Structures are given as C-alpha cells and as structure tokens.
Amino acid sequence: MNKKVKTIGIVSIFIFVLNVYIIVHNNPLADQTQELLKKIVSCVILDIIYFFFIKYYDKMVILPVELYQNRKLIWKLARSDFKTRYAGSYLGIFWAFVQPIVTIVVYWFVFQIGLRSGDVGDTPFVLWLVAGLIPWFFFSEALGGGTGAMLEYNYLVKKVVFKISILPIIKIISALFVHLFFVAFAILLFACYRSEPDLYTLQVFYYTFCLFVFVLGLCYITCSVVVFFRDLSQIISIILQIGIWATPIMWSLPMLPEKYHFIFKLNPLTYIVDGYRMAFIYKAWFWERFYSTAYFWIVTLATFVFGAVIFKRLKIHFADML
Template sequence: MRYSKLLLDIVNNRRLLWELIKKNFKTKYLGSYLGILWAFIQPAITVLIFWFVFQVGFKSMPVDNFPFILWLVCGMFPWFFFSDALNSATTSIVDNGYLVKKVVFRVSLLPMVQIISALFVHVVFIFVLFFMFLVYGYMPNLYSIQLFYYLFALTCFTFGLSLITSTLIIFLKDVGQILAMILQFGFWATPIFWSLKLIPEQYQWIIKCNPMFYIVEGYRNAFIYHKWFWELGYTNIGFWFVTIIIMFSGISLFKKLRPHFADVL
C-alpha cells in the first residue's frame, strides 16, 4: 500500500509537479545569454568531437552496415539522459532543504522534477537523432514508435535509483562522489562505444545484466536493427525484474527515512 501511495502522490500532485519543473528550468538557466540552449550545447559538442575523431579521424568502419556515428549516438543519447537525470535527482532533496521542512510539501516530487526536466531535453535529442538518420538517408519507420516504451522503461529505472541515491546522500555525503565513479564505470561497461560481439559469448550474460544495456540496445533496435521489444524474450523480464526491485527498494528506503530528513538538513 505504501508503495502505491508514493506513486499516487506524484499523479495527484501533477499540477504542482509541472510548476516545479518550470521553476527548475527558470532557476537553472535564468541570467545566462544562451538560456536553455546550455542544456544541449555540451552533449552536442561531445557528439561532434566523437564524430570528428572516429568518423573523420580514425575513419571507423560501419557497425552492422550502419555508419558508426549513427550506431554510437543511439547509445550515447539515452546515456546522456540517464546520467544527467540521476545526477540532478540525487541532489534534488539536499538542494531544496527549505521545502523539506514544510510539513505539507510532497518531497517525493523533487527527484521526479529533475527527471522530467532532463526528459524534455532528451526529447529534443531524439528529434536530433531522427534528423541525423535522415541526413544519412534513413527514413523513420514503424519500429520508431517503441521509443515511447523505452523512454518509459528508462524513466522508471532512473526514478527508482534516484529515490535510493537522493535519500542516502542526505545522511552520507560521499554518495555523490561514489555515484560519479559508478556512472563513469557504467558508461564504459555499457556497449555504447563497443559492440557486445567483442565479448566471448559465454560472458555476454554479465553485460546483459546491466539495465542500461537493455535501453541502449532498445534504441538501436528501434533505429537500426528493427526489432520489437517483445522479441527480446527473457531480456524484458530481466530488466523489469531489476527495475521493480530497485523501485520498491527506493520507495521503502525513502518512506522509512523521510521523517528524519528535516532533522539532518
């Protein structure tokens, strides 16, 4: 019951959630000349650098008969969203300590505010992704519809993790540094720059246990390999099993420690 109550709080307070999201954008980009464009500049420059280094400099070979840069960005864009959303959601409660001390305020909204804010930016990058494929002569198709499914899956996974990290960082400040190291390791442990085929088949299951592998491969299935998510069989079950456990663990931890937030902050 307590698990559903926290999720219902987000749904029932959707108007407040939207106001907080707008305020978050204004606070983050107010006063800068380029405003919200800063949310896109750094990732865009990163992609341009990789394109120049691997496509122009090293003249990387196509992956599965697809230009390497298209194969690469299909993995990088969802990782940009995941990393940005999780980092900002982790510190969302600490950064808004004055709201936590208000008895009537729904603190559970704060991580979701950061995740949805990052989601808006990610949607723009999805349009950029479609544009890049068009430039290379690849038209959108019916398989692209399943991006909505993978976005939902990624949001659920990120929200569950953010409940854990945003709760723990209140009591253990080192969580921020630990998370940064884990994300750095996770980036290279996820087949974003490299193909799973480089790993001996008997060890590939280890990589497949990484939930972000499911998301990255899902984006590539939607844009490149043209596979429906239900064709993945047990991989779907594995991802949702891990995600549901993380979400329940995050909600349980949050609800248990919520009464102590104001005392620590």
C-alpha cells in the same frame, strides 16, 4: 471489497499470468539448459518482488499515489527547474543542448577520425553512436539531478505540508525535456541518412518510459541516502564515468567473447541502449527480446520497490539532516 484488496488481487493475477507466460515461453534455437535456468531465476525474482509488494504495500502504493495527486504541481515545478537552471547565462537553456552535442562530436572524432572506426554493419558510425549516447545522456543527467534533489530543494523539505516525494521526479522530468529534443534530433539525423522513421521508431518512447521508471526508482534510493552520506554524489559521478564504458555504447557486445555477454547484459542500461538501436537501426520489436525485457522490468520493479521503502522509512529524518 476495499481498494487494497482489489489492488492486491489484480497484481496477484498479473504476477500469476506472467509466471505462466515465462514458463510456457520457449526458444527452440536457444540452449535448453540456459532456457530453464532463465525461467527459474525469472520466476523466483518475480515472486520475491510480489512478496515484498504484499508486505510493504502501504509504503509502496503511497508514493505513486502522491505523484499522481500532485501531477500538476510536478509539471509546473519541472518547467520552472528547467528554466531556472540556466538563468543568468547569456545563452540560457541553449547550454542544455550544447554539452551533449559537443560530447557526441568529440566521441565521433576520436573513434571514427582518430581511431578510424568503420561503419557498424551498414550503419554509419555516427548514427550508431548517437543511438547509444542519447539514452545515456538522459540517464546520467536524471540520476545526478534526482540524487541531489533533496539537497537542492532543502528549503522545501523543511516545510511540513510539502510532499517531498515529488522532488526527484521534478529533476527527472527536467532532464526529460532535453532528452526529447535529442530524440527528435536523432530522428532528423537518421532521416538525413535516408533512414525514415517508421513504426519501429516509435519504440523509442517505450524505451524512454522504461528508462524513466528505472531511474526514478534509483533516484528514490540515492536521494534518500545522500542526505545522510553526502559523499554519495561523488561516488555516483565516478560510477557514471565507469558506466559509460561498461555499457555497450561506444562498443558492441559482439566485440567480446560470447561467454562474457551474460555479464554485461546484467546491466539494465544494456537493454535500453540496445533498445534505442533496435528502434532506430535494427528494426526489431521489444517483445522479440523476451528474457531481456522480462529481466529489465523485474530489476526495475525491484529497484522501485526498494526505493519506495527506503524513501518512506528515511524521509522523516530529512529535515533534521538538512
């Protein structure tokens, strides 16, 4: 049995088990009509992803394989990218941490001092705010860097022997270094407020992994398109400016009528932001949010599949356009 058949077999079993689990899962407290609708939509989308996986197997699998085979080079280039980003400035990489901290302080001052926003439940507003902003900082920096990876490293794109598929993940890992610092900063900040880290806090790394995979798939789409349509970088900047307010970071879903919750939950970043707060504040496991978790991974897998196919199809034209 060749490797392709074996891989497809394993994925088929996994998809089948996941479909069965979605069907048999039941929340007696939820509206049963909505539950049925969620099950149907989840299974249909999951099966569509499976169909595209089978159809574009060769184009999809080659991408993770290349990333794994070049993992040492990726790590080396990511560290180099992080160091050289602030080369020439007096404070060096210190600037990577200054802007997010200043942003947090500004938002805290505006909302709590200026607008007199009170604590969120029993949680001080600054802690609630930090837990939501940290994943957003990572997402925005990783998406911006990953989108422009081909343009920034155009001299590598033109090299025939260089695996250009590793360029977006280099920028994402570079952003991850700063993110991990802020995760540690958040843990310390919560500890200062007598909220010591526990097993729930470890879920932060699960949600970081979720965000990493999602933004990686997204970057394979954007970095492919931006080579042909340079205005995409500016469009993404505008989307990020809107996105920070369209995501429940400075506000929470209960502030809105319940009938609108579904719309905002379609945003995958809502799952991530809520997840960080679940880990730091509300102390709940990610599997307790079954449909939210299933939806996020379905969207993430679909994004990665689409990104892999687009990247594979367009990369042969990159050198000509740069």
